[in-house]
Amino acid sequence: MSLKLTNSFTKKLETFKSLKPGEVSIYCCGVTVYDLCHLGHARSYIVWDVLRRYLMSQGYQVTFIQNFTDIDDKILAKASKESSTMTQVSEKNIKEFHQDMDTLGILRPSRMPRATRCLDGIREMIQKLEKKGAAYSVEGDVYFSVMRYSEYGKLSGRDLSEQQLNADGRIDKEEGARKQHPFDFALWKTAKDGEPSFSSPWGQGRPGWHIECSAMVLQELGETIDIHLGGSDLIFPHHENEIAQSEVANDKKLATYWLHNGMVNVGGQKMSKSLGNFTTIRALLKEGVSPMTLRLFILQAHYRKPLDFTRESIEAASIGWQRLNSALCLGLISHHRLKWPKNVSHEKTISDLNARVIPETLSKSRQQFTDALEDDLNTSIAISILFDLGRPLRSLANQIERDISDLGEEEKNKELHLRWMLLVSLANILGLQPELPQVGESDQGQKYNEYEIIKAIKERKAAKLSRNFTKADKIRKELKDKGIELIDKKDGVTDWIRK
RNA sequence: GGCGGCAUGGCCAAGCGGUAAGGCAGAGGAUUGCAAAUCCUUUAUCCCCAGUUCGAAUCUGGGUGCCGCCUCCA
Numbered sequence: 001m002s003l004k005l006t007n008s009f010t011k012k013l014e015t016f017k018s019l020k021p022g023e024v025s026i027y028c029c030g031v032t033v034y035d036l037c038h039l040g041h042a043r044s045y046i047v048w049d050v051l052r053r054y055l056m057s058q059g060y061q062v063t064f065i066q067n068f069t070d071i072d073d074k075i076l077a078k079a080s081k082e083s084s085t086m087t088q089v090s091e092k093n094i095k096e097f098h099q100d101m102d103t104l105g106i107l108r109p110s111r112m113p114r115a116t117r118c119l120d121g122i123r124e125m126i127q128k129l130e131k132k133g134a135a136y137s138v139e140g141d142v143y144f145s146v147m148r149y150s151e152y153g154k155l156s157g158r159d160l161s162e163q164q165l166n167a168d169g170r171i172d173k174e175e176g177a178r179k180q181h182p183f184d185f186a187l188w189k190t191a192k193d194g195e196p197s198f199s200s201p202w203g204q205g206r207p208g209w210h211i212e213c214s215a216m217v218l219q220e221l222g223e224t225i226d227i228h229l230g231g232s233d234l235i236f237p238h239h240e241n242e243i244a245q246s247e248v249a250n251d252k253k254l255a256t257y258w259l260h261n262g263m264v265n266v267g268g269q270k271m272s273k274s275l276g277n278f279t280t281i282r283a284l285l286k287e288g289v290s291p292m293t294l295r296l297f298i299l300q301a302h303y304r305k306p307l308d309f310t311r312e313s314i315e316a317a318s319i320g321w322q323r324l325n326s327a328l329c330l331g332l333i334s335h336h337r338l339k340w341p342k343n344v345s346h347e348k349t350i351s352d353l354n355a356r357v358i359p360e361t362l363s364k365s366r367q368q369f370t371d372a373l374e375d376d377l378n379t380s381i382a383i384s385i386l387f388d389l390g391r392p393l394r395s396l397a398n399q400i401e402r403d404i405s406d407l408g409e410e411e412k413n414k415e416l417h418l419r420w421m422l423l424v425s426l427a428n429i430l431g432l433q434p435e436l437p438q439v440g441e442s443d444q445g446q447k448y449n450e451y452e453i454i455k456a457i458k459e460r461k462a463a464k465l466s467r468n469f470t471k472a473d474k475i476r477k478e479l480k481d482k483g484i485e486l487i488d489k490k491d492g493v494t495d496w497i498r499k
Numbered sequence: 500g501g502c503g504g505c506a507u508g509g510c511c512a513a514g515c516g517g518u519a520a521g522g523c524a525g526a527g528g529a530u531u532g533c534a535a536a537u538c539c540u541u542u543a544u545c546c547c548c549a550g551u552u553c554g555a556a557u558c559u560g561g562g563u564g565c566c567g568c569c570u571c572c573a
Contacts, residue, residue: 301513
């Protein structure tokens, strides 16, 4: 295989080669746990989930570390607002985070370190930096001295001498006075009255934001890792500072590849908490947008480009997903009818497929799919191949629906089965899992119960038989108004589905 | 002011020098009492100008517009 990735460090498309054969170490910047995640977070973690799934599909042993920043001004602010504690706020939001990510089908990281649990490593690294003369303390604060690191700015392409003129009044004056250089950043902050704090050689305080990632990478993965991930908004200063800290402390390159995802935009502007233009994952799911719709929406764009969020584009993704999903569900719903082996599990389907010889047309699709992902994760192309693969399957699903008995020759049926297995297998690399339709199943706490629906369907059938279509349509309409859609099948049976 | 990115049909979005993927929407047709679903067919010369080239959406130069980062941020 030859996976090519755009390395933000070199700004070039590079062929991926791991440090250790067959193993990949990945660190991904996680969230500050002070609130629910929004669509922007979803994009980041969905995209990196695909990278991980792809590497796994190629047989790599992937160690994926993602942190939780569980100490921060915003968490403290939230705690004070809710009259709770920092720990309560972060614990709650960690739980919420897991719930959202699990729903979106994002694989759990191998380990998820938290800032408050890595204090030893953090303190050690700061001390190391002090010893090397790259850090200095002022009244209980400790700062990293950017002038002591000649390569500072190499990730973001910033030149210290040109930048310092343009602080533009954005730097806190008090802090600015303590710093030797405007770009120096806090490694350790002295505690303010009443704030949670931790002991250190510099007094009670807490770590600066950037240092936790450096300490965690070292602790969890070592001095140099294969891939470092994050949103493009983290390039400066966060990742720049991480590089400075780690590389000065360890005298080793921090990461071979740096990958950054583009932002989710709203009306051309970045979705963010501070602008207030965000939509949480939770809110979208609550509205009935399916998790896989969100995945499809996000993966239809290239991960490095900005992606505009609109109701229309979510709606388009939703309909697209329904169609793709009907192909994905075919073997789960109709295996009996098609005389296909019963699907035991996704894993089984995928391993079964790998053991088979597949026809040339299908292996070509598989190759195109892989080529697309290897070309800097071109999920957009990958998805177009899924749609192509799914087309004949949807057609078949429709034939079954209409009970057209002729299923064609055995050869053809065999090809369709393999096609379906391939579709399931490739979709799985994008994390797109079939969502079985909830036909006829009552959800929790429905206002209109199943008995009434069935009764109405019977009435409508009687009306249809007596050719009283006005009445039949009236019943359809009444049910529709209550969110129940009727689907007439060829054999005279009427299915229903809650919308 | 510095650094970086983007501009493709009604909308979203691929494309990385060889004559415009895919999704949604629209149109026509098949099927259908209606509805839904499905199938087939169909819709662009790529922000502007100049250049390089046999050939450019793709490269170069110059515009115009939009965005990100430089403060917390996926």
